[in-house]
Amino acid sequence: xxxxxxxxxxxxxxxxxxxxxxxxxxxxxxxxxxxxxxxxxxxxxxxxxxxxxxxxxxxxxxxxxxxxxxxxxxxxxxxxxxxxxxxxxxxxxxxxxxxxxxxxxxxxxxxxxxxxxxxxxxxxxxxxxxxxxxxxxxxxxxxxxxxxxxxxxxxxxxxxxxxxxxxxxxxxxxxxxxxxxxxxxxxxxxxxxxxxxxxxxxxxxxxxxxxxxxxxxxxxxxxxxxxxxxxxxxxxxxxxxxxxxxxxxxxxxxxxxxxxxxxxxxxxxxxxxxxxxxxxxxxxxxxxxxxxxxxxxxxxxxxxxxxxxxxxxxxxxxxxxxxxxxxxxxxxxxxxxxxxxxxxxxxxxxxxxxxxxxxxxxxxxxxxxxxxxxxxxxxxxxxxxxxxxxxxxxxxxxxxxxxxxxx
Amino acid sequence: xxxxxxxxxxxxxxxxxxxxxxxxxxxxxxxxxxxxxxxxxxxxxxxxxxxxxxxxxxxxxxxxxxxxxxxxxxxxxxxxxxxxxxxxxxxxxxxxxxxxxxxxxxxxxxxxxxxxxxxxxxxxxxxxxxxxxxxxxxxxxxxxxxxxxxxxxxxxxxxxxxxxxxxxxxxxxxxxxxxxxxxxxxxxxxxxxxxxxxxxxxxxxxxxxxxxxxxxxxxxxxxxxxxxxxxxxxxxxxxxxxxxxxxxxxxxxxxxxxxxxxxxxxxxxxxxxxxxxxxxxxxxxxxxxxxxxxxxxxxxxxxxxxxxxxxxxxxxxxxxxxxxxxxxxxxxxxxxxxxxxxxxxxxxxxxxxxxxxxxxxxxxxxxxxxxxxxxxxxxxxxxxxxxxxxxxxxxxxxxxxxxxxxx
Numbered sequence: 001x002x003x004x005x006x007x008x009x010x011x012x013x014x015x016x017x018x019x020x021x022x023x024x025x026x027x028x029x030x031x032x033x034x035x036x037x038x039x040x041x042x043x044x045x046x047x048x049x050x051x052x053x054x055x056x057x058x059x060x061x062x063x064x065x066x067x068x069x070x071x072x073x074x075x076x077x078x079x080x081x082x083x084x085x086x087x088x089x090x091x092x093x094x095x096x097x098x099x100x101x102x103x104x105x106x107x108x109x110x111x112x113x114x115x116x117x118x119x120x121x122x123x124x125x126x127x128x129x130x131x132x133x134x135x136x137x138x139x140x141x142x143x144x145x146x147x148x149x150x151x152x153x154x155x156x157x158x159x160x161x162x163x164x165x166x167x168x169x170x171x172x173x174x175x176x177x178x179x180x181x182x183x184x185x186x187x188x189x190x191x192x193x194x195x196x197x198x199x200x201x202x203x204x205x206x207x208x209x210x211x212x213x214x215x216x217x218x219x220x221x222x223x224x225x226x227x228x229x230x231x232x233x234x235x236x237x238x239x240x241x242x243x244x245x246x247x248x249x250x251x252x253x254x255x256x257x258x259x260x261x262x263x264x265x266x267x268x269x270x271x272x273x274x275x276x277x278x279x280x281x282x283x284x285x286x287x288x289x290x291x292x293x294x295x296x297x298x299x300x301x302x303x304x305x306x307x308x309x310x311x312x313x314x315x316x317x318x319x320x321x322x323x324x325x326x327x328x329x330x331x332x333x334x335x336x337x338x339x340x341x342x343x344x345x346x347x348x349x350x351x352x353x354x355x356x357x358x359x360x361x362x363x364x365x366x367x368x369x370x371x372x373x374x375x376x377x378x379x380x381x382x383x384x385x386x387x388x389x390x391x392x393x394x395x396x397x398x399x400x401x402x403x404x405x406x407x
Numbered sequence: 408x409x410x411x412x413x414x415x416x417x418x419x420x421x422x423x424x425x426x427x428x429x430x431x432x433x434x435x436x437x438x439x440x441x442x443x444x445x446x447x448x449x450x451x452x453x454x455x456x457x458x459x460x461x462x463x464x465x466x467x468x469x470x471x472x473x474x475x476x477x478x479x480x481x482x483x484x485x486x487x488x489x490x491x492x493x494x495x496x497x498x499x500x501x502x503x504x505x506x507x508x509x510x511x512x513x514x515x516x517x518x519x520x521x522x523x524x525x526x527x528x529x530x531x532x533x534x535x536x537x538x539x540x541x542x543x544x545x546x547x548x549x550x551x552x553x554x555x556x557x558x559x560x561x562x563x564x565x566x567x568x569x570x571x572x573x574x575x576x577x578x579x580x581x582x583x584x585x586x587x588x589x590x591x592x593x594x595x596x597x598x599x600x601x602x603x604x605x606x607x608x609x610x611x612x613x614x615x616x617x618x619x620x621x622x623x624x625x626x627x628x629x630x631x632x633x634x635x636x637x638x639x640x641x642x643x644x645x646x647x648x649x650x651x652x653x654x655x656x657x658x659x660x661x662x663x664x665x666x667x668x669x670x671x672x673x674x675x676x677x678x679x680x681x682x683x684x685x686x687x688x689x690x691x692x693x694x695x696x697x698x699x700x701x702x703x704x705x706x707x708x709x710x711x712x713x714x715x716x717x718x719x720x721x722x723x724x725x726x727x728x729x730x731x732x733x734x735x736x737x738x739x740x741x742x743x744x745x746x747x748x749x750x751x752x753x754x755x756x757x758x759x760x761x762x763x764x765x766x767x768x769x770x771x772x773x774x775x776x777x778x779x780x781x782x783x784x785x786x787x788x789x790x791x792x793x794x795x796x797x798x799x800x801x802x803x804x805x806x807x808x809x810x811x812x813x814x
Binding site for chain 2: 048108165167171198202203208212213221313338360
């Protein structure tokens with residue numbers, strides 16, 4: 001039996017975008033510290049100018065720059081001392097031509113001043129006179145009102161994946177609570193008579209349920225939740241019940257395993273029962289991961305993932321991140337440029353995901369491909385990321401620069 | 408007043424290592440799914456060989472490779488059919504010279520067999536005879552016992568920061584529970600009359616408590632916990648009480664702010680009271696972050712961080728990661744090679760941490776330095792990472808390859 005109608009990865013991703021066009025996630029408001037690793041559900045803009053006044057970046061004298069032009073060590077500009085501004089206080093005076101007002105670092109410039117002469121280049125001559133020994137240009141030693149952030153300027157856009165730097169920036173903007181999408185809920189079902197819980201003693205031919213853990217750990221990395229999990233024997237009724245229950249309890253239903261013909265039959269049959277006409281991916285021209293099935297039931301993605309853990313994890317990352325982006329979660333991948341250690345042939349007509357380890361060298365990295373032959377644990381444990389060989393690519397050459405998608 | 412006795416970054420890190428030589432964190436056991444983003448507190452090795460038997464990677468016939476040497480399309484090797492092995496079952500027979508035993512993908516090779524002929528290159532001639540049309544070499548199409556993982560082979564070492572790939576690998580090894588270090592507890596105190604809570608209306612000269620959020624978000628990223636937090640006015644008794652309480656409730660005490668002379672005095676005086684002789688860093692030759700103080704009280708790190716958020720966050724990352732590594736938490740930084748967009752002067756005698764944004768170009772990245780002049784929020788929001796200019800470096804040139812430490 002072969003029900004696969006293999007399509008290109010590009011076509012598969014396009015079908016995913018077409019079938020999951022918009023966001024289905026509710027929005028909740030959380031405090032800033034709870035917002036980390038969540039996805040922003042609103043566009044944020046600045047409520048005020050930052051700074052809210054022209055601020056000195058040095059200790060010195062606020063002046064009109066034009067009054068200092070031509071000043072030098074031997075011939076200082078002499079300005080009239082017109083008071084001082086204290087830290088944390090409003091500058092009440094207006095600076096007139098020929099005047100200088102003392103300001104501290106962080107202090108407010110009086111109206112009329114356009115620059116600050118550093119204290120090092122000035123001298124209080126007498127009670128009324130300030131000598132300036134070096135000219136300043138307009139704007140020098142000043143952060144102007146709104147320089148850092150203009151009122152109504154966009155700060156962060158909807159979908160931003162909030163990390164430490166965003167939290168600090170939002171704090172700086174005085175934003176203590178933000179709207180974020182609620183975590184995406186996943187159901188994970190592993191199928192097959194041979195699947196056992198990971199801590200069970202393993203007999204010959206039995207396979208530990210690695211996929212549940214591998215997928216759950218990616219989901220956790222993305223800030224999602226596993227709300228349903230089951231290991232189901234090779235039994236139509238049991239699988240039907242698990243898939244129905246999983247679908248009810250989650251936003252996304254994942255099944256993996258199904259290496260035997262019987263299991264694949266059941267999974268496929270049940271996907272058709274759940275999704276009706278909406279089983280729109282039945283095999284993808286990728287390596288590994290060809291036997292991937294995707295459908296839609298109750299508006300939710302239903303994915304039949306390959307049984308091999310490394311393949312299941314890679315396919316899940318690529319397909320699911322596409323759907324999550326449609327839902328407004330702007331997942332960011334980290335890409336690291338590296339030099340390829342060996343020639344790498346491509347698989348004609350297939351997009352290849354090649355696992356690699358990264359080794360640091362002088363000012364850069366070498367990507368060393370890891371092959372499956374040496375085994376699954378080896379592959380899982382030593383891979384730092386993967387590189388993508390497009391279906392049309394001829395293969396990659398040793399020492400060629402590649403971009404590694406970090407795991 | 409200037410109490411700073413500035414030392415090099417290298418010297419500061421060495422003093423940190425000397426003062427915090429060993430681990431002070433208790434160990435707890437958690438299930439694998441709870442172990443993500445935690446640090447492994449044990450060396451793990453394989454309890455068994457993986458696979459535990461010689462396993463076929465194809466559907467075909469298990470043979471002695473020598474029996475197929477010379478086989479070809481026109482002159483096949485004829486072998487005696489000696490039964491079959493079923494998936495998930497032990498191979499009970501011993502293969503003799505001249506015999507072939509049918510094995511499925513994933514099945515166990517009988518003793519005596521050293522390779523598998525793919526079914527495509529063989530044919531059942533009659534009930535007793537298998538024709539082999541292509542020679543195999545010893546080991547071909549076989550994952551030998553222990554090939555993936557040898558019994559007692561090291562899998563992961565103490566201190567590993569557990570991510571998705573480790574979780575999947577441990578699941579594959581049948582390890583369902585692991586020992587991890589309990590989260591490190593931090594106390595964060597922001598000092599200064601001018602500090603207000605982030606969502607308070609801000610008057611001229613007031614500064615929002617950005618540091619608490621910036622530091623807390625790095626701590627969360629590292630899997631730590633903030634167990635005490637306070638904003639304290641410029642008041643000796645209040646600061647003393649907060650620092651004493653914070654020290655009691657955490658493993659690490661952080662203070663930040665103290666931009667005024669009075670605040671710095673108080674912080675320094677109290678650090679001396681808490682730490683006695685053990686204030687061993689009083690200024691570091693780094694830019695930004697010179698006014699950094701570090702001591703030890705009750706065996707715990709006490710850090711006085713600079714007030715500027717970006718400086719406080721960078722200094723905290725660099726110093727604290729050094730201490731956490733001493734404590735057995737093997738924090739991993741992500742480094743991305745990039746081309747520098749402009750010439751970058753160094754600060755003679757100082758280690759410079761230069762914030763940069765990363766822009767993708769063909770097969771790589773450009774690092775674009777971001778300068779503080781345009782303001783704090785700009786700096787926080789647009790930085791993707793930083794590059795380090797060593798104290799002895801002359802500066803960096805445009806288009807030079809640099810390594811960006813991702814935030």
